[in-house]
Amino acid sequence: MNSDEPAAPAPSSAAPAPPPPSLLPPLIASRPQLDFVDCTAGQLARLGGAAVFAGRDLRLGCATVPVGGGYASGSVTSAAEVDVTRVSLGPAPDAPTVPIAVLGDPGRRSGVEQAVRLAARAPADLLDGRTLYGVDVRGAAAGGVDCITPTTRAAIADADPAAADPAALAPLAAAAATAARTCSQLLEDSLTEYDTATDADDLDQVRRALGAVRLHAVGLGGGAATLARWAQDHPEQQGRLVLDALPDPTAAAGLTADQRGDAARRALDAFAQNCVATGCALGxxxxxxxxxLVARLRTAPLPASPSATGSVPGRRVTAGTVVSVLVPGLADPDGWPALATALAAARAGDPAGVLALADRAENDGGFDLGxxxxxxxxxxxxxxDQVAQAAARARGVDPVFGGWFAQRALVCSSWPVPTDPPTPLAGTAVPTLLLGTSADPLVPLAESQRxxxxxQGSALVSWLGTGHGAYPATPCISGIVDDYLLREDVPxxxxxxxP
Known part of the structure; x- marks a missing residue:
């Protein structure tokens, strides 16, 4: 044998080395401890009709979970409860499935609405062996938080976005003070129970009701904040979490206003480009x-026709009304055609479309809770005085939104200061997937980056698009979330x- 030839490897019966342990908790099927009642027809009507299912055979079941400390012990000690909606593809499976909780953005998009949205648009394999559960917060159900009169809501929305001195801001400050007073009177001791900390405590009782040892979940905006707070309080129960448009709980009001104003301007650019490409009515x-339109309405508001319906008779469309409709409208690209039509009609002297959008936003049950x-x-x-100074700076660079974002700090000026101030989110040892959107006027990418x-352990994926929330807007985002939730792939x- 030639000594230069390599020796044949000696046979070995040793087992191959085990794969490295996953950084993500396993997906474990469970059976909820809840009695769901089919509510497909009722929820479909509330969400706007069959189009929201995008052609998929989705079935919805509704249940409630008592919260406030009584559920886990088996004796309900609190009258509070949260709604949980099961969303399945086809009939609900008899066998246990992996539960994935879906939390919406209180005051903007409910948990059930967000769960249906994901079930209709996300990759179909998300629902293969898994079930989505839309989780709402206390106060989100019909007849929940209802403490502000339609007139006061309208006064907050209609305030002049160009107001930049204490006298001009007085109507907004007065409306905010009225809202704080009526909510304090009507909600009494429960006033302070509607916050992220309470929602996080409630969520753990929902986890138990779902039978989940580890909670896997997707949250948007305020729902993402609830998940982040819950994970820090319950790290041993944390599963795979997707936090979409996670706001910064400790950001200074001035910084938040500046960054959201910048994102809104970029969102308006995207809206305008889309409008031209689709041939919308704005020319x-x-x-x-x-x-x-905003400039004209600052000096000449549009009165509604005598036959117009709405929650505030005699209301006029002001520059503030338009901006208050425009900001959330830019955050929802699906609604851009309707938004463009309403704005174009207002330019032609017909305020009905803008009033309808404002009335829906203020009186659908989410305004007060938000x-x-x-x-x-x-x-x-x-x-x-501080708000006036910030609004004056913003107004100088923004002819559309003016100081609107800076003025939002005044809405809470008469509110009780929370006894437990917000703390920075430190994360946990379990890798968490964060998503941020470049032109999100509600939670801009800069906030998610911060x-x-x-x-600790978070991975941020940035989407260079427009709207509130990135998932499941594009195949790139959907693929990354799918890989994280289903295949243990942390980006x-x-x-x-x-985009």
Whole structure:
């Protein structure tokens, strides 16, 4: 034998080395301890009809979970409860499945609405052996938090976005004070129970009711904040979490206003480009048309016709009404055609479309809950003078939104200061997937980047698109979330998805 030839390897009966342990908790099927009642028809009507299912055979079941400390012990000691909606593809399976909780953004999109949205649009394999459960927060059900009169809601929305001195801001400050007073009177001791900390406590009782040892979940906006807070309080029960548009709980009001205003301007650019591409009613220069409409309404508000219906008789469409409709409208690209039509009609002297959008936003049950929750979470209480200075700076660079974002700090000015101020999100040892959207006027990418930098084990994926929430807007985002939830693939930090 030639000594230069390599020796044949000696046979070995040793077992191959085991694969490295996964960083993500396993997906374990469970059976909920809840009695779901089919509610497909009722929820379908509430969500706007069959189009929301996008052609998929989705079935919905509704249940409630008592919260407030009584559920886990088996004796209900609190009258509070949260709604949980099961969303399955086809008939609900008899065998246990992996539960994935879905939390919406209180005041903007309910948990059931977000769960249906994901079930209709996300990759179909998400529902193969898994079931989505839309989880709402206390106060979100019909007849929940209802403490602000339609007139006061309208006064908050209609306030002049160009107001930048204490006298001009007085109507907004007065409306905010009225909202704080009536909510304090009607909600009494429960006023402070509508906040992220309480929602996180409630969520753990939902986890138990779902039979989940580890909770896997997707949260949007305020729902993402609830999940992040819950995970820090219950790290041993944390599963795979997707936090979409996670707000920074400790950001200064001025910084938040500046960054959201910048994102809103970029969202308006995207809206205008889409409008031109689709031939919308705002013509060849949609941004110019919107700017002109806001400028005209500042001096000449549009009165509603005598036959117009709405919650506030005699209401006029002001520049503030348009901006209050425009900001959440830009956050929802699905609604851009209707938004463009309403704005174009207002330019032609018909305020009905804008009034309808405003009335829906203010009186669908989410306005009061959103305001109460936001003010309970917000620790800053800037003075009118401080808000006026911030609004004056913003107005100088923004002819459409003016100082609107800076003015939002005044809405909570008369609210009780929370006894437990918000703390930074530190994250946990379980890798968490964060999603941020470049032109999100409600939670801009800069806010997600700031939170991610301080969260242990988080991986942020940025989407260079427009709207509130990235998932499941594009195949790039959907693929990354799918791989994380189903295949234990944590993306690299600083991953970017194109528009």
């Amino acid at each position: 060849a220069d949609p941004r110019g048309a919107v700017t002109d 305001l109460v929750s936001a003010c309970n979470d917000e620790a800053e209480r800037p003075t009118v 939170v991610s930098a301080g969260m 690299r930090e600083e991953t970017v998805c194109p």
